[in-house]
Amino acid sequence: MVSTAALPGGTVGTAYSAGLAALGGVPPYSWAAGGLPGGLGVSGASITGTPTAVGNFNITVTVTDSNSPAATASASLSIDIIPGY
Numbered sequence: 001m002v003s004t005a006a007l008p009g010g011t012v013g014t015a016y017s018a019g020l021a022a023l024g025g026v027p028p029y030s031w032a033a034g035g036l037p038g039g040l041g042v043s044g045a046s047i048t049g050t051p052t053a054v055g056n057f058n059i060t061v062t063v064t065d066s067n068s069p070a071a072t073a074s075a076s077l078s079i080d081i082i083p084g085y
Helices: none
Strands: 016-019 030-034 040-043 046-049 055-064 072-082
Antiparallel strands (some): 040 046
């Protein structure tokens, strides 16, 4: 299960990094996320990059474990990105 409950906000044009965590299953985990703002992506167990768009983004984070067969879990989270000055 995805144990990350919330993601910090970010600012357009400023580097962003937020860790992702899971409970259960068999590590190592692989991560994916849909609906991320432009400029952000998933790298390992983190959402990283430099946001290029302002807004509240509802994303879906998915974790897959290393078991055979693999178990998958998803969670809905949001990221608020504010304008840079």
